Amino acid sequence: RPGLAVAMAAAAAGLALAMAARRWRRRPVREVLFFPSPPSCTEALLAEAAEPGSPARPCPCPLPRSDCSLSRLLRRLLSARRSLEICLFAFSCPQLGRAVRLLHRRGVRVRVVTDAQYMGLRGSQIGLLRHAGIQVRHDQGHGYMHHKFAIVDRRMLITGSLNWTTQAIQTNRENVLVVEDAEYVKPYLDEFERIWEEYNPTNYRFL
Amino acid sequence: RPGLAVAMAAAAAGLALAMAARRWRRRPVREVLFFPSPPSCTEALLAEAAEPGSPARPCPCPLPRSDCSLSRLLRRLLSARRSLEICLFAFSCPQLGRAVRLLHRRGVRVRVVTDAQYMGLRGSQIGLLRHAGIQVRHDQGHGYMHHKFAIVDRRMLITGSLNWTTQAIQTNRENVLVVEDAEYVKPYLDEFERIWEEYNPTNYRFL
Numbered sequence: 001r002p003g004l005a006v007a008m009a010a011a012a013a014g015l016a017l018a019m020a021a022r023r024w025r026r027r028p029v030r031e032v033l034f035f036p037s038p039p040s041c042t043e044a045l046l047a048e049a050a051e052p053g054s055p056a057r058p059c060p061c062p063l064p065r066s067d068c069s070l071s072r073l074l075r076r077l078l079s080a081r082r083s084l085e086i087c088l089f090a091f092s093c094p095q096l097g098r099a100v101r102l103l104h105r106r107g108v109r110v111r112v113v114t115d116a117q118y119m120g121l122r123g124s125q126i127g128l129l130r131h132a133g134i135q136v137r138h139d140q141g142h143g144y145m146h147h148k149f150a151i152v153d154r155r156m157l158i159t160g161s162l163n164w165t166t167q168a169i170q171t172n173r174e175n176v177l178v179v180e181d182a183e184y185v186k187p188y189l190d191e192f193e194r195i196w197e198e199y200n201p202t203n204y205r206f207l
Numbered sequence: 208r209p210g211l212a213v214a215m216a217a218a219a220a221g222l223a224l225a226m227a228a229r230r231w232r233r234r235p236v237r238e239v240l241f242f243p244s245p246p247s248c249t250e251a252l253l254a255e256a257a258e259p260g261s262p263a264r265p266c267p268c269p270l271p272r273s274d275c276s277l278s279r280l281l282r283r284l285l286s287a288r289r290s291l292e293i294c295l296f297a298f299s300c301p302q303l304g305r306a307v308r309l310l311h312r313r314g315v316r317v318r319v320v321t322d323a324q325y326m327g328l329r330g331s332q333i334g335l336l337r338h339a340g341i342q343v344r345h346d347q348g349h350g351y352m353h354h355k356f357a358i359v360d361r362r363m364l365i366t367g368s369l370n371w372t373t374q375a376i377q378t379n380r381e382n383v384l385v386v387e388d389a390e391y392v393k394p395y396l397d398e399f400e401r402i403w404e405e406y407n408p409t410n411y412r413f414l
Contacts, residue, residue, distance in 0.1 A: 011218065034398055144378075146368050146379040146380055149368075160366065161366075162353075168353065172353040175395070183237055184237070184384065195380065
């Protein structure tokens with residue numbers, strides 16, 4: 001029965017095509033990062049992001065340039081093209097602060113929510129972010145704004161136990177999960193917008 | 208060509224069956240919980256878990272019994288049948304402590320990793336867990352053991368910003384993500400086993 005053989009061959013070819021198309025589609029990012037991350041030099045990574053294509057000046061510092069959880073986190077953030085929402089209890093890591101300012105300069109819409117009691121501590125990056133023109137809002141001190149998440153281009157969620165501090169990155173046991181999946185991104189985006197409105201400065205009561 | 212028609216009908220039936228089987232398979236748990244969670248009574252939930260099927264004694268407390276982020280988190284934990292790994296910076300919430308002891312009594316293999324500096328604070332559940340015979344290990348104070356995750360039956364990951372404290376649950380802005388997906392569960396399980404070995408009491412140096 002040649003007709004049956006032809007039909008089966010056609011069906012098999014169709015199935016193979018469908019499977020190949022599935023594989024060609026870019027696989028969504030799914031990554032888990034653990035800390036502590038050993039001290040490392042992220043200069044080349046940040047310089048390249050600031051001036052893509054320009055020859056990298058070699059950094060004179062003695063730290064290794066190896067791939068690590070911090071450099072991976074930086075790469076995920078630096079992939080932002082349109083928007084970045086950040087919701088962080090504590091933010092004092094200079095490299096991450098530099099990356100966020102860099103994105104702002106590049107035209108990415110950056111919004112930051114943080115905790116009122118921690119934003120003024122020594123080493124906090126919040127002042128530098130505001131100085132650079134980035135919008136920052138904070139709670140009014142009823143409980144902690146204890147989230148530690150970021151959303152890149154409304155499609156990638158970065159969340160976990162990690163505050164963006166050098167102490168946490170280099171010495172604590174921490175985890176960060178990266179998920180590119182609307183089912184998880186959507187509720188975090190909604191939570192961000194709720195907090196963003198609630199912490200609108202016009203609502204500050206200066207109790 | 209009746210042969211071809213039969214073959215195509217068979218193929219279509221096979222495809223329909225495969226699609227139905229996909230749908231019948233239990234959908235993996237994917238949940239996001241936000242806090243603060245309003246004070247609520249979890250007595251019925253815990254009593255039912257302790258003695259399934261027994262008539263629930265009505266709790267005299269005035270708190271609402273409504274569904275909330277805490278009751279959802281409790282339900283996820285209480286679904287454990289074989290094993291529960293917990294890796295928590297701070298653990299002082301009485302309801303969550305009670306749930307963990309209940310699982311231990313039910314024969315679930317419970318292992319807890321926590322932070323040395325926080326486990327002795329007032330209200331900590333760690334002493335009660337150890338008293339109940341649950342294995343607990345802790346760091347030796349170099350940096351914080353700052354994780355906040357749990358793994359149920361080696362298949363469900365519960366992770367986020369939330370420490371299991373009443374203060375965090377009732378007053379902080381917090382998030383918890385529940386993922387039933389081997390690609391995420393596996394690295395967290397591996398991290399737990401690494402920490403579990405590193406914090407083996409035979410390694411304590413009492414510096």
